[in-house]
Amino acid sequence: AALAGAATTGEQALAMLPNLPALDPATRPRLLANRFGQPDQPAFAGRLAAADPATLAGLTLSGATAQRLRDGDDAAWGEVATLAFALADDGIPAMAILVRETGDVVLLASSVGLPVFGPNLTLRQSIATRWVATPVGPAADAQGMSATGRSFRFQAGRNGLWCIGVITYRREGRTDPLEVRPSLPPGVLIDYPDYERMMNVLQLACPAGVEINTWRIRQRNVRLDPAAPAAPLDVSAARSFRRYRQGRFAMPGAATPGGEDG
16 A cells, blocks of 8 residues: 655754654564664754755655554564655656654655765665856955855855856666666565576676675665564675685585576
């Protein structure tokens, strides 16, 4: 079932930040996994307060839906994961989950990386903005300038002419040069031995200097324990998979994954 809640604007999200309570990790075995939330919500709120509201949009869940999330219901958190995947597919790079003092749960999406989390949905920034201010003529002078998303503040020290421009870009999710980005169909799950075999095949198939980007598979398709709730593959586990070796190069008595004795 899809999550249903009240739409929350960026302005409304920023207005609720000062009242966010601190959360006790001991009381939330499943609530707010590190990928989307932090126990110290006030500290996170302080860093988010300077964000451009135009980059934020949220969904406020209340009542039974919020209670299911606070209780760590697997099905409810599965719906959150489905929403996160849909946002990532649309190029939204970041999402955070906030719990209000009323008990409501806010799913906060951002078009730029969030403090602490960065681009936790897409691994890389999807949108970037760069402001440029160039003086026109010798009389121009500036005492200060600052940029936050779509807003640019400029203070001139004296009369003069300036040319102010903005450059933006948006990643479309395509494969980068010198990159291989494998994927699996939605709903297909593999265990860790399958992941090891996949990585070994990719390393053999891809020449040196080509990046193998398995972010999407690690986020959506690898399950270490079928009985456990769905969760992204840990970074250390993703990097410590066994490298296959031919039997004659193996250490004496060592099993060779995928070989006659492995």
